[in-house]
Amino acid sequence: MTEDKKQLLEEIRKAVIEFDEDRVKELANKWIELGYDANEAIFEGLAAGMEVVGDLFAKNEYFVPEVLMCADALYAGLDILRPHIKAEDKTETKGVVVIGTVEGDVHDIGKNLVKLMFEVAGFEVHDLGKDVPLEKFVEEQLKTDADLVCLSAMMTTTMPGMKKVIEMLRERNPNVKIMIGGAPVSEKTVEMYGADATGKDAASALEEAIKMVASLREMKRKKEI
Amino acid sequence: MTPKERVMNTLEKKEVDRVPVFSGMGNVTVAGMQKYGIDFASSHANAEQMATLACSTYELFGFECAVVPFDLCVEAEALGCEVNFYAGKQNILYPTIKSKILKVGEELQVPENLLERGRIPLVKEAISLCKEKLNGEVAVGSYILGPFTLAGQILDLNDLLKSSFKKPNDVKALLSQLVEPLVDIANAFHEAGADYITVREMGAPSDVISPRMFKMLVQPYLKETIAGIKAPTILHMCGDTNMLVEMLYECGANAISVEQKNDVAATRQKLGEEAVILGNLDAYGVIVKGTPEEVEQSVKQAIEAGVDGVMPGCDIWPEVPEDNMHALIKAVEKYGAKS
Numbered sequence: 001m002t003e004d005k006k007q008l009l010e011e012i013r014k015a016v017i018e019f020d021e022d023r024v025k026e027l028a029n030k031w032i033e034l035g036y037d038a039n040e041a042i043f044e045g046l047a048a049g050m051e052v053v054g055d056l057f058a059k060n061e062y063f064v065p066e067v068l069m070c071a072d073a074l075y076a077g078l079d080i081l082r083p084h085i086k087a088e089d090k091t092e093t094k095g096v097v098v099i100g101t102v103e104g105d106v107h108d109i110g111k112n113l114v115k116l117m118f119e120v121a122g123f124e125v126h127d128l129g130k131d132v133p134l135e136k137f138v139e140e141q142l143k144t145d146a147d148l149v150c151l152s153a154m155m156t157t158t159m160p161g162m163k164k165v166i167e168m169l170r171e172r173n174p175n176v177k178i179m180i181g182g183a184p185v186s187e188k189t190v191e192m193y194g195a196d197a198t199g200k201d202a203a204s205a206l207e208e209a210i211k212m213v214a215s216l217r218e219m220k221r222k223k224e225i
Numbered sequence: 226m227t228p229k230e231r232v233m234n235t236l237e238k239k240e241v242d243r244v245p246v247f248s249g250m251g252n253v254t255v256a257g258m259q260k261y262g263i264d265f266a267s268s269h270a271n272a273e274q275m276a277t278l279a280c281s282t283y284e285l286f287g288f289e290c291a292v293v294p295f296d297l298c299v300e301a302e303a304l305g306c307e308v309n310f311y312a313g314k315q316n317i318l319y320p321t322i323k324s325k326i327l328k329v330g331e332e333l334q335v336p337e338n339l340l341e342r343g344r345i346p347l348v349k350e351a352i353s354l355c356k357e358k359l360n361g362e363v364a365v366g367s368y369i370l371g372p373f374t375l376a377g378q379i380l381d382l383n384d385l386l387k388s389s390f391k392k393p394n395d396v397k398a399l400l401s402q403l404v405e406p407l408v409d410i411a412n413a414f415h416e417a418g419a420d421y422i423t424v425r426e427m428g429a430p431s432d433v434i435s436p437r438m439f440k441m442l443v444q445p446y447l448k449e450t451i452a453g454i455k456a457p458t459i460l461h462m463c464g465d466t467n468m469l470v471e472m473l474y475e476c477g478a479n480a481i482s483v484e485q486k487n488d489v490a491a492t493r494q495k496l497g498e499e500a501v502i503l504g505n506l507d508a509y510g511v512i513v514k515g516t517p518e519e520v521e522q523s524v525k526q527a528i529e530a531g532v533d534g535v536m537p538g539c540d541i542w543p544e545v546p547e548d549n550m551h552a553l554i555k556a557v558e559k560y561g562a563k564s
Contacts, residue, residue, distance in 0.1 A: 063435045065386040072387075104311060104318035109383065131309070131321060156509035157319055157542055164316070184509070 005036060009045045012077065016049025017056075019069035021076045028080040038084035046077045047120050064109065071116055078120065089122070095147035098140045100128030101182075102161035107154035110182060114150060123148075134161055138168045141176060151195075153182040163193040170194065228289035229420065232364040235534050236421055236457040236479045238501055244528055244535055244561030246554055247290035249366055249423030249459040249482055249503070251540035255317075256547050257281030265543060266312045269296055269320055272347045276354035282541075283363050286550040291359060292366040293351040294344070295540070296320040297425070300370055300410055301378035302343035304335065317543050322378050329380060329388040330395045333402045340413050349417035356418035367419040368461075369411045371426025372403040372446040382428075389434065389442055400446040408453030415456035423459040424451060424478065430464025439469055447476045459503060463539055467491065474500055484508070484538025489530035501533045506553075508537040513545050517552035524556035535561065 008031060015023040024046075031041045053070045056062035062070075097118050101111050108130040118125045126144050128136055141149050149169060153159045162180050169176055180195045190198050226234075231245040257278050258265060268274040279291040298308045298320045305326045311318040327333055336342055348367065355365045370378065376385055376399055389396050411422045429443045451458050460478035462469070463486075470492045473481045480501035483492065487505050496502065504527065506512055511523045524535055535557045 060431070060435075063431070063438070064433045065390040065438070068383055068387050069390060103314075104316075104321065106321045107382075109386075112383075155319075156513075157317070160316060 004034075008034075008036075009041065009048075012041060012045030013049035013052065016046055016070055016073050016077070017052050019066065019073045021069075021073045024073045024077040025080060028077040032080065032084050037086065038081040039086065039089050042078065042081050042085075042120060046074045046081075050074055050120075067113070068109065071113060074116065074120070085122075096124045096126070096144055097148045097150060098126045098128065098137060098144060098146040099150040099152070100132040100137060101130040101152045101154070102158055102165065103131055103133050104161060105153050105155055105158035106130050107182075108152075110154060111150075111152040114152070114181060118150075134165050134168065137165045138172055141169060141173065146176065148177045148179060150179045150181065152180070153184065155182075156184045159184050159189065162189075162195070166194050227362045228283070228287075229359075229362055229364040232289055232534070233420060233457065235503075236459070236501060238479075238499070241563060243563055244533065244557055245289050246524075246535040246557040246561070247288065247364065247366075248292060248536050248541065249368055249421070249461050250292060250425065250537070251295040252282045252288060252290070252292055252537070253278040253295055253543055254282055254285070254541065254545055254547075254550065255543045256285055256550075258543065260285065265295075265317050266310050266314065269294065269310055270344065270347065272350035272354060275347070275351040276358060279351070279355055280358045280363075282550075283359070286547075287554045288550065290364045290366050291355045292368070292423075293355060294348050294367070297370060297374075298322055298378065299344055299348055300375050300407065303339055303345050303410070304333075304379055304406065306379055325379060325381050327379050327399075329384050329392060329399065333379075333399060335402065335406050339406055340409060345410060345413065349413060352414055352417040352419050364420045365418055366421050366423060367411075367414040368423040368425055369407050369414075369450075371424050371429070371443070371460075372400040372407060372450060373443045374426050374428035375403050375407065376400060377428045386434070389438060393442060396442060400442065401449075404446055404449045404453070407450050411450075411454045411456070415454070419456060421457045421459060421479075422454050423461050423482070424454075425461045427461070427463045430462055430466055431468050432464040436468045436472070440472060444472050444476060451477050470495055480533070482536055482538075485510070489527060489532055493531035502531065503534040503536040504532055504538060505530075506535065506537045508539040509542055512537055512549055512553065513542045515549065517548045520549050520552040521556040521559075524553060525560045528557075528560045 012027045057067055099115050101108050115125055115127055151162045153162055166178055178195045179197045181198055185198050226242045231241050232247050234241045235245050261277050263274045263278055268278050275293050279293045282288040296319050301322050302308050307323040308320050309323045310320045429439055458478040459480045459482050460473055460476050461482040463484045465486045466483050474496050480503050482503040483505050485505050485507040489505050506523050511519055527535055
């Protein structure tokens with residue numbers, strides 16, 4: 001990697017961390033003008049920056065407003081870079097995801113960050129939004145033939161809705177993968193509800209979403225070696 | 226001592242025979258709903274049902290208060306937001322706001338007849354009915370949201386949180402406008418018979434915003450709101466409050482209420498003996514999901530850590546097992562006696 005390229009990636013990372021949306025746009029455009037690989041800027045620039053944001057959040061240096069602004073900066077860069085992803089990278093779409101916050105729950109910040117992660121990683125994402133009637137998840141999964149359904153609940157009071165969705169999904173389509181997330185969700189919930197996975201640290205959906213960006217980058221790096 | 230005396234004396238830092246067990250938030254139970262054949266979704270819009278359910282937790286378990294309403298949409302509804310009550314749903318869902326009425330930077334129009342709008346008259350009626358049913362023996366409580374949390378109900382939350390950073394002056398202008406309506410609503414509830422008012426500012430713990438932002442944006446308007454309320458007040462905040470307790474205390478409420486993430490022993494050390502600290506049981510993990518033994522242990526720990534009143538860290542989730550409710554009251558009687 002040339003020094004220029006390294007320097008530019010470092011600047012993209014920094015601009016995401018400093019939630020400088022305009023700077024991210026400027027750098028992403030420069031990256032494309034120089035003819036570099038868009039995917040590299042997405043993973044080693046934008047997503048790498050978001051990984052640091054996750055650490056800052058875990059350390060109580062950043063709070064939710066800062067993380068939201070970093071995500072906006074990331075999206076600004078993604079919008080510019082995505083059309084330039086090489087055809088051969090595009091064909092390796094990771095899969096189709098249906099995502100949403102269950103009925104009764106109007107919290108969507110954690111869900112939106114998980115969605116961001118999937119978009120960065122090149123999934124086709126169908127976002128149902130928040131306060132989603134339970135049957136809607138099943139309908140959408142069938143309609144899109146999604147590989148993965150992600151359910152979010154931020155309140156203990158809305159969590160039981162996830163169990164119902166899981167039962168309905170399994171009945172119609174035993175093979176679909178189901179991920180659940182949100183502050184009250186733990187490994188124990190995954191087991192109790194019959195889901196496939198959640199993040200390791202259930203304390204915060206936010207931290208998880210950002211950690212997952214990191215683990216996806218790791219997967220990708222290994223593949224390249 | 227009656228349960229009411231116990232609660233009110235605690236809030237006023239007077240002597241009590243034992244630590245009270247009560248709440249500043251909702252505490253209806255499925256047991257109560259079944260006893261009276263009342264459906265949760267319909268109780269939000271029916272004063273008689275609301276009062277019956279609120280009082281049933283004392284009747285059935287000896288929980289030392291009755292609190293109305295049960296949802297967090299009353300103020301936003303009166304200001305013009307549409308509410309989803311989830312009528313006809315099998316599972317218990319708390320009402321939520323369907324439509325946001327404002328964007329940051331826009332002027333809030335507070336309706337002239339605010340106190341006659343939405344369910345404010347209905348909640349007042351429910352408070353009076355509780356008062357009649359409990360005959361002065363048990364304290365009647367009600368609550369309002371804190372200005373920042375109410376802003377999160379009437380505005381898109383993403384917008385509010387980002388603007389708190391980017392356009393703090395616009396957010397301050399809005400929060401300052403919310404103080405008067407909140408004070409008016411709280412005082413109307415007090416006049417209708419609420420013995421104490423809880424201010425719930427759950428949108429602003431340090432899981433969400435920085436202590437610095439709390440001091441700049443949240444604390445000034447909380448102070449103003451609390452200063453305007455004529456009833457004894459409890460300031461409740463859930464989430465991580467360890468970095469905030471001094472600032473919460475400075476807000477001037479009679480008591481502060483915290484959840485299980487708060488290290489009460491440390492809080493007691495920071496705030497001293499004069500502070501009234503309520504809490505800090507895990508409303509779901511222990512009271513609903515725990516065993517009666519775990520409930521008892523939790524109560525013991527809270528009292529040893531130094532709470533003046535045993536209180537769940539959030540609304541009691543209606544599906545609480547009856548044995549756990551009995552264990553809760555029994556444990557307070559066992560460990561809370563003042564010698």
